Amino acid sequence: MTDELVVAETTWAPALPTPMPTRLAELTTMWLRRQRSVHTRTAYRRDLWQWGDWCAATGRNPLTARAADLDAWIVEQRATGARGKPAAESTIARRLSAVASWYDYLVVNTAADPEPLIAHNPAQAAARPRIDPDDSSTVGLDRPEADRLLAEARADGLTSHALILLLLVAGLRVGSAIGARITDLGADRGHRVLNLTVKGGRRRRVPLPPALSHAIDQMLADRGAPADGPLFLTPTGLPLYELYVHRLIRRLARRAGLASASALSPHSLRHTAITEILDATGGDLRRAQDFAGHADPRTTRRYDRRRDQLDNHGAYLLAGRFGD
Numbered sequence: 623m624t625d626e627l628v629v630a631e632t633t634w635a636p637a638l639p640t641p642m643p644t645r646l647a648e649l650t651t652m653w654l655r656r657q658r659s660v661h662t663r664t665a666y667r668r669d670l671w672q673w674g675d676w677c678a679a680t681g682r683n684p685l686t687a688r689a690a691d692l693d694a695w696i697v698e699q700r701a702t703g704a705r706g707k708p709a710a711e712s713t714i715a716r717r718l719s720a721v722a723s724w725y726d727y728l729v730v731n732t733a734a735d736p737e738p739l740i741a742h743n744p745a746q747a748a749a750r751p752r753i754d755p756d757d758s759s760t761v762g763l764d765r766p767e768a769d770r771l772l773a774e775a776r777a778d779g780l781t782s783h784a785l786i787l788l789l790l791v792a793g794l795r796v797g798s799a800i801g802a803r804i805t806d807l808g809a810d811r812g813h814r815v816l817n818l819t820v821k822g823g824r825r826r827r828v829p830l831p832p833a834l835s836h837a838i839d840q841m842l843a844d845r846g847a848p849a850d851g852p853l854f855l856t857p858t859g860l861p862l863y864e865l866y867v868h869r870l871i872r873r874l875a876r877r878a879g880l881a882s883a884s885a886l887s888p889h890s891l892r893h894t895a896i897t898e899i900l901d902a903t904g905g906d907l908r909r910a911q912d913f914a915g916h917a918d919p920r921t922t923r924r925y926d927r928r929r930d931q932l933d934n935h936g937a938y939l940l941a942g943r944f945g946d
Contacts, residue, residue, distance in 0.1 A: 661797030
């Protein structure tokens with residue numbers, strides 16, 4: 623049984639009349655599988671599971687939900703989120719988008735059934751969060767902080783060092799990094815490269831500078847130089863997963879004495895890398911966009927605006943006037 627099927631059956635089946643659970647499970651599984659990116663499938667599955675859990679906890683049936691039920695879910699996320707703290711508006715918007723996509727798929731694929739699973743998409747009429755294009759909860763690192771984090775990663779072990787260095791140097795999304803395989807390593811015109819699957823299921827070739835290439839080679843040599851398998855493994859030999867990387871970064875940050883340790887995430891390292899590129903190139907948006915792999919230049923522009931929001935904030939100018 624696939625993970626997607628487990629999600630559908632264990633989360634919602636008890637609240638639904640038979641034989642609908644099987645039909646619902648099949649369509650939910652196919653809806654997830656049609657997403658090209660493994661990272662997208664994982665995120666959609668998680669978002670859908672959270673909606674299903676909330677429905678179960680509040681006595682609602684997701685197949686008879688109304689827009690007001692989605693609105694109530696949104697309001698609760700703003701108050702307590704999924705882990706006891708308010709969720710960011712961008713997170714709420716992403717979750718609602720995933721749920722809306724799922725409902726659309728059910729509507730389209732059961733419209734001709736004798737008993738359609740659902741006749742309309744309640745998420746379409748829900749109050750969509752308004753996203754500030756310059757707002758982000760991601761916390762980045764300055765150069766001394768990044769150096770201290772990397773030093774702790776080096777002391778922690780070969781895998782931690784290679785992984786953290788890859789995230790900082792290549793600015794990868796964590797899903798691409800942990801999804802890499804040993805056979806993705808190669809060469810092109812004298813460059814050592816890593817061929818990755820990135821957002822949207824596209825393939826992208828990333829060069830590995832000598833220091834990064836050496837760190838990866840050391841890690842693999844310590845594992846006996848395997849010819850295939852995941853590039854990164856946990857100490858117990860399992861493929862890395864996102865939560866593991868999240869916890870690793872915070873653990874290393876605490877050891878490094880970083881004030882922002884409890885707020886860091888894998889995306890913090892990508893954020894740091896993109897900001898470093900903008901600083902090093904004098905704000906060259908085209909080069910930063912190519913580096914980050916952003917399809918929309920407006921996404922890169924957000925990083926450019928944010929990098930000066932604190933360093934050049936007017937409060938520092940006025941502190942000289944009004945400060946003690």
